[in-house]
Amino acid sequence: MASPGSSTSSSTNNNPFAGPDPVLIRDPDIHPRVPVCLDYSTSTYYAWKTYFSLVFRKYHLHDHVDSSVDSSLMLGDDEWTTIDATLIRWFYLTISRDLFHTVVTDGDDTLAVWTKLNGLFTDNQLQRRVFLQQEFFGSHQLDSSIDGYCMRLKKLADELRDLGETISDDLLLSTLTAGINEEFGNAASNLTLIPEPTFPKVKAYLRPEERRMKMAKTRATHTALIAGTSRGGPPPPSPQAPAAPRFPPPAVSYGQYLPPTVFFQGPPPQPASSDRRCGG
Template sequence: MTSSGSSSYNPFAGPNPTDIRGINIHDRVPIVLDVTDATYFAWKTCFSLLFCENNLVDHVDGSVDSRAMVGNSEWTAIDATLIWWFFTTISKDLFHTVVSNGDDARAVWVKLNGLFTDNKLQRCVFLQQEFFDCHQDDQSIDDYCRRLKTLADELRDIGAKVDDDLLLSTLTTGLNEDFGNAASNLSLIPEPSFPKFVAYLRLEERRMKGVKKRVQHHALAAGTSRGAPPSAAPPASAPRH
């Protein structure tokens, strides 16, 4: 959609530059986009929701020709704020890759998305390797499950088939040996789902921590009850002549 009367055209239903500048972008998009980490799906989702919530979609979807909006100070100010949002939620490497004089918000948005969607096959191979190699090791349940779900979301976003059965089996296989019994019990959960698995594993992790704490407490108490080892007898006095 374009407008010849750009100086009076306002494509928004309420927002103004002051409102938009007042948004704390790091609260609304608590993610740093980086090519070395699986953050694209979450980053894009947060921004898409933010655009819809504040009637900013026109700035990035191509429905408005920004060249026709040069004389509209509100449009220009909001567009500049969006560009700053992008630049402050991406890694330094990505910033230097996409920054260019004269770009509007849509141009920056298209560039950033293109870095993650233009090479789908290569990215799919990379993400699949990470997904199937993902193991808990010494991570907490929350960290492990979050990482696995993030990789699954990234794969789904580029069209790879990662159904719930594959996600749940990969999650179970990657648990460390401490969760051996818990892994067996997961198969008994009715109507299994990722949230149900995570909730069960969190409780199991909490139970295991409680058991470990009690064992340590009992060991400490047992050591204290025995008392300190008897001190060595003093050396005999030398006989007097």
């Protein structure tokens, strides 16, 4: 198996930009390497771009996306075009369907697709910054776990930093404290006792506190059930007179007593198909 940069064919011998063996690029499943789906409605752009940057570094593929090579001059190189097509397929497999239909165009090379996808999230920076700020500062824990809530805040902060917004650790901590549920009130008041508090430290402190509160609720419920059982069950029902015999209703044809509108109803509405899945 050839190592990155080694010659694997006559075309590679004449190619000063020789990259990895195309077999090494075709074989890997991209989803374990880019385990996120790029979508308009979720804050995944920063993570998606970061994972692909690592893929480019691992397989020496930057020349396909940094415009250092004119791809029109490489059309006769089978290995280059094979790797280029594989990269485009990886992009399409890790974006939502609506993004796929937004950027897909016949004949695009890797650089064109990469530029389009990044442009969708960076060209309208002001609008996207305003949207992310509103979502970040308006975040509340609600039904989320501490881990889920902290993850959501961290993703939003990373997206804002990627747009040039300064999100300090102090701001991240104050937003976290303001948004956690009221039942964490005592724990929140103790956060000032943590020496040199950081976002990971506060998260690690709140996680066992969340488990403790869940256990307390479980014990309270169990105690209430035991107390109800010790008092005895509900009194038995008082004897009643035997019920009068019931006779079946007279046979009638269906529709005799139904409103006429029943017979003119249309077919039930069909659920709208989701367009958020990855894979084009």
